[in-house]
Amino acid sequence: MPINAIPTVADVVQLxxxxxxxxxxxxxxxxxxxxxxxxxxxxxxxxxKGLDELMQQVEYFIxxxxxxxxxxxxxPEFFNAPLMxxxxxxxxxxxxxxxxxxxxxxxxxxxxxxxxYNINIISGSMPEVVDNKLYNVGYLCRRD
Numbered sequence: 677m678p679i680n681a682i683p684t685v686a687d688v689v690q691l692x693x694x695x696x697x698x699x700x701x702x703x704x705x706x707x708x709x710x711x712x713x714x715x716x717x718x719x720x721x722x723x724x725k726g727l728d729e730l731m732q733q734v735e736y737f738i739x740x741x742x743x744x745x746x747x748x749x750x751x752p753e754f755f756n757a758p759l760m761x762x763x764x765x766x767x768x769x770x771x772x773x774x775x776x777x778x779x780x781x782x783x784x785x786x787x788x789x790x791x792x793y794n795i796n797i798i799s800g801s802m803p804e805v806v807d808n809k810l811y812n813v814g815y816l817c818r819r820d
Contacts, residue, residue, distance in 0.1 A: 714748045715741030715795075719755045727778055730759060731785050742793040751800035753812075756782060773810060776803035783815050790817040 717737045724730045734751070741749040759778055763771035779802045790797045799815040 709747075712748070713744065713746040714750060715744065715746040716750050717741065717752065717755075719752045721758055723761055724758050727759060727781065730756065731782070734782075734786070735789060738789050738793050738795060738797065742795045746795060748796045748798060750798045753801045753814075754803075755800045756802055769810070772803045773805055776805045776810065778802075779804050779813075783817065786815070786817040790819045794819050 715737075719737075724733070734755075737751075738749050756775065756778060760771050760775045763774045766774065782802065783799065786797045786799055789795075796819050797817040799817065801812045801814045804811045804813045
């Protein structure tokens with residue numbers, strides 16, 4: 677087709693897939709993140725009356741970090757340890773096994789928070805019992 681020629685419908689239809697590919701490439705390049713923001717949460721150990729109070733504190737920090745448009749909120753290892761206070765009468769391994777009973781609920785709540793605050797959450801390690809074996813595990817709760 678000559679440079680000054682008016683394109684026909686057939687010409688436009690033929691060029692459409694190429695144009696779409698170019699537009700998609702431009703959008704992909706434009707939307708690639710150049711910076712990743714990570715919020716490292718410094719956790720002060722304090723006593724909590726229960727899981728709800730602990731999760732209020734967790735949400736406070738997630739809200740704060742998300743306000744800075746962070747991509748990740750990272751909690752420290754055993755940030756849930758204050759919940760072990762009510763098991764002080766037990767031997768340490770038994771107390772940690774009791775603490776592990778909170779892990780699933782905490783992870784479920786972190787998943788909800790990651791979506792509602794649009795932030796990926798790295799849980800920090802928590803105890804988990806699988807097949808009567810105690811593990812120290814961390815979770816990535818994705819915002820999508």
